Amino acid sequence: GNSVTQMEGPVTLSEEAFLTINCTYTATGYPSLFWYVQYPGEGLQLLLKATKADDKGSNKGFEATYRKETTSFHLEKGSVQVSDSAVYFCALSDQGNQGGKLIFGQGTELSVKP
Amino acid sequence: NAGVTQTPKFQVLKTGQSMTLQCAQDMNHEYMSWYRQDPGMGLRLIHYSVGAGITDQGEVPNGYNVSRSTTEDFPLRLLSAAPSQTSVYFCASSLGDNVPDTQYFGPGTRLTVL
Numbered sequence: 689g690n691s692v693t694q695m696e697g698p699v700t701l702s703e704e705a706f707l708t709i710n711c712t713y714t715a716t717g718y719p720s721l722f723w724y725v726q727y728p729g730e731g732l733q734l735l736l737k738a739t740k741a742d743d744k745g746s747n748k749g750f751e752a753t754y755r756k757e758t759t760s761f762h763l764e765k766g767s768v769q770v771s772d773s774a775v776y777f778c779a780l781s782d783q784g785n786q787g788g789k790l791i792f793g794q795g796t797e798l799s800v801k802p
Numbered sequence: 803n804a805g806v807t808q809t810p811k812f813q814v815l816k817t818g819q820s821m822t823l824q825c826a827q828d829m830n831h832e833y834m835s836w837y838r839q840d841p842g843m844g845l846r847l848i849h850y851s852v853g854a855g856i857t858d859q860g861e862v863p864n865g866y867n868v869s870r871s872t873t874e875d876f877p878l879r880l881l882s883a884a885p886s887q888t889s890v891y892f893c894a895s896s897l898g899d900n901v902p903d904t905q906y907f908g909p910g911t912r913l914t915v916l
Contacts, residue, residue: 692844724907731806731892731907732845777844781903789835789860790894790905792844 690715694778694793701768701800709763709796711752711778719780721745721754721761722790726775735763735776768800804828806908808893814914815883823878823911825893832898834876835860835905836868838889845892851876852898883915 695710713719720739724732736745741756750765761778778793809824827834832853837845837860847860851870865887867879876895880887890912894905 731909732894733907734904737904789847789850790837790845792837792846794842794844 690719690780690782690791692778692780692791692793694776694796697775697795697797699796699798701798703770703800703802704767705800707763707765707768707772707798709776709778709798711761711763711793713759713761713778713780715759715780715782717782718756719782721752722779722781723750723752723761723763724777724779724792726777726795728774732777768798770800770802773798773800806893806895806906808891808908808911810911811909812912814916815880816916817884819883820879820881821883823880823891823893823913825876825878825908826874827876827893827895827906828874829895829897829906830873831895831906832873833896833903833905834870835894836866836876836878837892837894838862839892839910840889848878848891880913883913885915887913888915889913 691714722737723735725735726732736747738745738754743754752763775795775797777795779790806827835850836848839845846862849868851857893908896903896905
């Protein structure tokens with residue numbers, strides 16, 4: 689079945705450091721890929737998304753490129769801020785996203801120190 | 803728009819008790835879903851609905867019931883709570899007519915079963 693694997697956390701960085709959170713997936717067909725972010729005490733918010741191979745999603749300085757050849761969707765940011773401290777989830781949906789079904793990775797906690 | 807709202811925010815139950823977690827959305831979304839979030843496991847889909855009167859099971863449906871009598875509401879029922887149901891529960895909704903279909907999450911309900 690479909691699955692998503694993320695690098696384990698927690699990840700601790702200093703402010704202005706470069707961030708990479710790895711995400712790989714297993715899926716049949718051509719899934720859409722997402723990164724969601726969960727700030728402390730809140731629900732999940734969509735951070736960025738990509739629908740097909742070589743698409744790059746971007747938002748708030750974060751980027752991720754849909755790599756079909758390596759089945760990956762790694763999240764990157766060039767310079768993190770303390771306000772980026774949160775849990776990040778990689779997710780996929782089957783082609784067409786029928787039924788609003790997402791498959792999530794286990795989440796990666798990011799802590800950014802001043 | 804209030805978006806996706808969930809009540810209660812916190813709940814403590816004893817084993818065997820029943821309760822209903824409420825979820826409502828005011829965005830006229832067709833798709834609604836329930837997920838549970840457990841440490842190290844990401845979010846897992848419990849039940850979902852593609853429209854009023856239509857529901858289906860997700861990955862972990864046992865011990866939970868749902869119904870969708872209106873577009874706006876999608877309550878989750880625990881008929882006989884068990885300690886294994888201690889978790890954070892998130893409701894989500896989406897339009898259902900886009901690819902990819904962005905899901906919007908509620909703030910969550912933290913449930914403890916003693």
